[in-house]
Amino acid sequence: MAAQRVAFLASLLLMLPRFGEACVSKSIDVTVPSREIQKDQVISKVDLECCRKGTLQISTNDPDFAVKLDGSLYAKHVLHIDRQRSFDIELQDSVTSMQCTIHVRLVFQLNPLLLRQRHGRVRRAVFLRRQKRRWRPLPFSITENDGGPFPKFIQTINSEYQQNYTMVYHLTGGGVDTSPKNIFKMDPKTGKIYLLQPVDREEYPVFHMTVMAITIEGYSLEDPLPLTVKVSDLNDNAPKFTKTEFSANVVEGSAVGTIFLKLNATDRDEPNTPRTSLRYKILLQQPDSKYGRLFSVDEITGEIKTKSDKLDREEWDTYTLTVEVRDMEGKSDGLFSKTTVVVHVTDANDNPPTFKVTQYTITVNESVSEIMILRIPVVDKDLANTNASRAVFTITKGNDDGNFKIVTDSETNDGLLYVVKPLDAEATSQIPLEIAVGNEVPLTGSSATRQTASVIVKVLDIDEGPEFVPAVKQLWTNENVAKGKLLGSYTARDPESKSSDGIRYRELIDPADWVTIDAKTGAIKTTAVLDRESEFVKHNKYNVTVLAIQDGVPPRIGTGTVVINLNDVNDNVPIITNDHLYICENGNQQFVNVSAEDLDATPNSAPFTFLLSDSPPEIKKNWLISEKMGSYAFVRPVGTLPVGYYEVPIMIQDQQHRGKEQILKIMICNCPNNENCAGKLASGSAVLGGMGILVMLLAALLLLCLLLAAVALYCGGDEKKKPALYPETAYHQSLIVSNEEGGGQQDKNLDALGIPLTLKDNMVTSQYYDNQETRMGQGPFSTFSHTDGMKGTSSGRIVSGNELMNINERDVYRETNVTTQYSQADMGSANLTTFESNTLSRRNSHNLMDVLRSRVEQVYEEEEQQELGMPVDYHQDYRIEGAESVNGSVGCYSDARENMGLEHLNSFEPKFGTLVSMNR
Known part of the structure; x- marks a missing residue:
C-alpha cells in the first residue's frame, strides 16, 4: 500500500508542471490514475497567468468538474468514470474581453506492470502532459507522372510515443487499400511512406488517407491522423475543342464585328494556372477573298465575328476556317489543338428581282x-x-x-x-x-x-347579250296581295346600243310560281298569293331569276335577279304546340306547360295573351292560368279534380289581339311508382294479347282470298289458250302513224308525259330513249331536237341553269336509221348548241306500245279537260296499218304473256330493264 501511495503522489507531482502552458493549447489530455475520483480531488492544474490580463471568468460545461482561480481542476463530488470523457473550460478576460476555450479529455493510465513485462523496465508514468505536434508538417504533395525509380520515398510519419514505446504504423485509405489501390505503402516499423507508381493528377488530384500508431501491445496512444497528399500538376494535357467541327450561319452583308459563333475548348490541367490559360487564333481561311481576311476570333473568349462587311452569298456561300487553341497563355511552349469552323453565308435580300x-x-x-x-x-x-x-x-x-x-x-x-x-x-x-x-x-x-x-x-368588242340594270332588282310588297298585282318592272338593254328594243322576258327561276313577267315590257305581276311564311321565303325575301332574250343569229340572253321583299301581315294566329298534356294526381307538378307559336313576325306574334273561355262557367272555376311567359303559360287545376279526361277551351291572342279559341286536352291520372300518365298509357297500349294477334292473321288471310277471287273473275275463267294478240313478226312489219290536225298544242305540263328528263349543269339526259342522247352545252343557252323510234320527237330549248324548257312530244312509232346533226354557233359569252337525232326504235311488242300510247292519250285528254287552250280546233285520228289491231286488254295482259312470244325481251340491254319488267 505504501508503494502505491508513493507512486500516486509522484504522478501528481509530475502532472502539475506539465500544465503550465495549457493556456496556449486549445486541447489537453488529463490522465487519471483510476476510474474513481474523490470529491475535491485535483486531477490537473492549468497555468492561466499567460492568458490573464485582468480578472478571469472561469467556467466549465461539465457540472461534475470546476476550476479554481489558480488553475486547479478538481471534481465536485465522487465520480466513477467508466468511459472516455471530455469537457470544455471557458475563459474570458475582463480587460480584453477575449474568450478562450480549452478542451479537456480524460484518459486512463496504462498498466505499468504490463509495460514492464514487455520492455523489461518501467518508464515513469506520465499522467498529464501538454499535447504537442507529433507528426510531420501536413499536407504534403507529390508530382504527377513521377518517373521513379519506384518505390520512391516521399514522407515519414512518427509518433512522440516512439521514444518510450515500440510503435507499429498503419496506412489506410485511397491509394492504399481502397480504389485506386497500390499507389502508396508505409513501413510499419519506421513510418516511412513510399510512392509505388506514377500518378495522373487529372485522374486523381488528391489522396485522403489515415495513419494509425499503436503500441506493440495493441494500445492506441494516438488518435488516427488524417493524411492528405496533393498531386502537383504538370502541363501534360493539350486543350481540346468541345467539337471536332463547328458550324455557323452569318447573313451576307453583316456589319463589321457581328458575332455569330463562340468556340469552346477545355484543358484538363489544374484550373486557374497558366497551364489552363487558353488563347484562340485563326490559322487559315478558305477560300481566300479579294477583301482579305473576312473573319476574326477573340483570343480569350473564342468569339468569332465578321472582320469585313463584304460577305456576299452570291459570290461564295461557304467558308472554312482552321482555328487553333493553345495553353500557357498562347506561348510557343504551350500545348495546342485545332478545329474546323464551317461558316455558311445565308441569303439576304440584297438582289432585287x-x-x-x-x-x-x-x-x-x-x-x-x-x-x-x-x-x-x-x-x-x-x-x-x-x-x-x-x-x-x-x-x-x-x-x-x-x-x-x-x-x-x-x-x-x-x-x-x-x-x-x-x-x-x-x-x-x-x-x-x-x-x-x-x-x-x-x-x-x-x-x-x-x-x-x-x-x-x-x-x-364582242356582240354581247342583253344585260339587266341593276343586276339585282329590289321590290317591296305586303304578303297576301291579290293575284295580278303589279309589283314593278325589270328590263334589260343591249350593252352596245343601250336600247331595250327587241328584247323579250320570261321568268327563269320562280320556285313557288308566284309571279309572271310580261314578255315585252318586263312588268312583273303576281299569279298567286304571296305568303311570307312559305318555305320559299328566306329572311322575308323571295328571289326570282329573270331571263332576257334578244333575237338574232344566234340569239343572245342575259339574266337578272328580282328580290321581292315581303312585309308581314297578321294572317296567322297563335297555335298550341302541345294540346295533349298530363297531370299526375300524386305528383309534385300540379300544372301543365302550354306553349304556342305564331308564324308571323313581331309585332304580330309573341308575347301572347292566354285566356280561359267564359263558356262553360265551370272552366274558370276548375282551372287557372298563371305565370305567363310570352310564348307559354302554366295551366293548373283549382283545388283537387277527380281523375279523368278534361277538355279546357283556351283563347290565345298575339300582340294585335288576334287569336282563336282552342281546346287543351288534359289527362289527370294516378301515377304509381312515379310513372307519369303518358308513360302509363303508352305502356298499356303497347300490350297486344294472343287473341288480338289471331284476329289480325285471320283478317289478312280473308283479304288475300278476296283479292284472288276478284282477279279470277275479272280476267275470265276460260281456260282455253288465248291466241296471241299479234303475230310473232308483227312488231317487225306494222308501221304505226299518228297524224295530228291543227296547230298543235304547246305542252306546259311536261311532267305529265311520264318522260323523265333530268337537267344538271347544262346537261340534258333522256333516260327512256333507245339511243340515249346527252349533250353538254358550252354556254348558258342551247336547243335540241331529238327523234326516237319509240317515244317520238322531242324538241325544246335549254337555258343556263336548266330552268327554261319548251318541249313538244308526238307519238310517232317507226323505225329509221340513226341520223345525228350538230350545229354550234358562237354567242359571245354564251354558246348555242343545236342537235337533232333520229334513233333506231327498240324491238318491242305491239302490246307494250299500246300501253304507252294509251298513257299518252290519257295525258292529252286530261289537258283538254283542264282547258289548257289549243291554238286552233284540234282533232286527232289514230289509224293502224297492219294485219292486227293494237287494241287489246291491258288488264289481262299478264295472263297472256306465255302465248305472246315475248322471248325477245330477254335480249334487251340492261338500261331497258324497267320497260321489260313492265311488259312481263
Missing part, C-alpha cells in the same frame, strides 16, 4: 372574267424558294376599277395576270397597266428600287 421582258401587249375579249391572260417571268439572284427570292407583284397603275389581279406562281416564281371583272370595249378599247415586282422581305444593303414592266391590254 428583275423582269425578263419589260413590255407586253396582249388582246382580251370583253365580257370574259376569271381567266389568266399573261405570264410574266422574273429573275432573282437570291437563294431560291426563300422570302428573299419569292416575287411579289403589284399592279401600280391602270387597275382603278379592279378588273385585273396578279398573283405569283409558287413553282416558277412567275407573275400570273388575271382578268377578274369583265371588260367593256365600248368604255375603253385599250388599258395600259404598270406592274412592279419586289420580294416578301425588303431589300437590304442595296439602293436599287423595284423594277416595273408595262402591259398594254387591248379589249376586243
